[in-house]
Amino acid sequence: MAGVPHLQELNDKYRSKGFEIVAVSKEDAGTIQSKLIDAKKVTYGVVKADIGSLYATRGIPHCWVLDADGKCLFHGHPSNVTAANVEEWVKTLAPTKVDKELAKELSGAVKAFDKGEYGKALTDTKAVAAEATDELVKADAAYLEGLIQKHIDMDKAKIEKAAGAGDKVAQAKALDEAAAKFKGSEIGDTWAGESKELKKSKEYKDCAKASEELEKLRPKIEDMAPKSARKALEKIADKYPDTPAGKEAAELAKRYN
Amino acid sequence: MRTLLSLALLCAIGATAAHAVEVGEQGPNFKFDKSWNFDAAITELDQLRGKVVMVESWATW
Numbered sequence: 143m144a145g146v147p148h149l150q151e152l153n154d155k156y157r158s159k160g161f162e163i164v165a166v167s168k169e170d171a172g173t174i175q176s177k178l179i180d181a182k183k184v185t186y187g188v189v190k191a192d193i194g195s196l197y198a199t200r201g202i203p204h205c206w207v208l209d210a211d212g213k214c215l216f217h218g219h220p221s222n223v224t225a226a227n228v229e230e231w232v233k234t235l236a237p238t239k240v241d242k243e244l245a246k247e248l249s250g251a252v253k254a255f256d257k258g259e260y261g262k263a264l265t266d267t268k269a270v271a272a273e274a275t276d277e278l279v280k281a282d283a284a285y286l287e288g289l290i291q292k293h294i295d296m297d298k299a300k301i302e303k304a305a306g307a308g309d310k311v312a313q314a315k316a317l318d319e320a321a322a323k324f325k326g327s328e329i330g331d332t333w334a335g336e337s338k339e340l341k342k343s344k345e346y347k348d349c350a351k352a353s354e355e356l357e358k359l360r361p362k363i364e365d366m367a368p369k370s371a372r373k374a375l376e377k378i379a380d381k382y383p384d385t386p387a388g389k390e391a392a393e394l395a396k397r398y399n
Numbered sequence: 400m401r402t403l404l405s406l407a408l409l410c411a412i413g414a415t416a417a418h419a420v421e422v423g424e425q426g427p428n429f430k431f432d433k434s435w436n437f438d439a440a441i442t443e444l445d446q447l448r449g450k451v452v453m454v455e456s457w458a459t460w
Contacts, residue, residue: 149455152453160449160450160451161450161451161452161453162447162450162451162452162453163452163453163455164444164447164452164453164454164455165455165457166454166455166456166457167456167457167458167459169458169459171432171433173459174433174435174459175435177459178459179435184436185436186436187434187435187436187437188434188435188436189431189432189433189434189435189437190431190432190433190434191429191430191431191432192432193429193454193456196420196427196429197419197420197426197427197454197456198419198420202456202457202458203455203456203457203458204455204456205453205454205455205456206420206426206453206454207451207452207453207454208426208451208452208453208454209451210448210449210450210451211448212425212426212428212444212445212448212452213423213424213425213426214420214421214422214423214424214425214426215422215451216422217420217421217422220453220455223453228451231451232451234451235449235450235451236449238449238450
């Protein structure tokens with residue numbers, strides 16, 4: 143239970159900036175309620191779940207800090223996570239809440255933004271900007287468009303990263319997620335269209351099939367004779383040479399010589 | 400005593416079977432059996448993507 147005030151402090155300072163604590167315990171709900179929620183008055187996120195098989199707890203307490211994509215940035219004792227660390231981490235995030243009062247003409251756009259409906263927010267903001275004569279309203283619209291642009295840049299980077307890796311499945315997934323965030327805007331429609339086209343392509347189908355075949359084979363490999371394991375892997379590698387799963391199969395095949 | 404021993408053995412097996420998430424690796428998703436101080440719509444870790452998330456395992460003991 144040590145460290146509750148530390149976590150509470152981090153929560154108070156950084157939750158509004160996109161830092162979420164998920165304090166996990168597998169104890170029963172009544173115990174969590176009485177010993178933590180009621181007794182310590184914590185307001186950070188607490189959940190009941192058993193993550194022992196997923197996160198291999200090496201002593202309690204232990205924490206893992208994940209970035210916006212779910213990648214682990216740090217793990218260790220929670221007391222080693224300082225406010226300065228969190229400050230650095232949240233700087234990399236695109237804001238999810240409008241952090242200042244904007245002109246009332248933009249209230250609809252601000253509401254949409256705070257709800258994560260960036261497509262609607264973008265379209266509304268552009269409409270307000272086009273009609274505005276007041277310089278202050280124009281400036282506020284430009285500010286909000288800037289916040290939205292950060293999300294566009296982040297999603298673009300994700301899509302490009304997947305595209306650069308030649309992973310068409312990940313690329314389509316990134317496009318779908320971005321299209322959902324930006325539904326109701328031009329860029330959202332563009333992304334939805336690109337995803338649709340991509341899914342029709344032979345490259346996408348090959349990536350999806352290669353990954354499917356490799357995942358089907360993976361759990362069986364260890365029980366196979368090395369020679370058959372190699373043959374099965376090489377078959378995937380030969381069939382889908384330009385896909386991430388095909389390349390992985392080629393690498394794995396080398397182990398069974 | 401026998402139950403204690405088998406319990407200890409089970410724990411040991413559980414500990415080795417679990418994969419330790421290292422820096423640079425993807426943090427696996429998990430569902431919340433129950434949650435406090437979250438919007439009711441948030442029922443699993445993946446729904447917090449887009450934020451910096453600190454998964455902390457703790458116990459009252």
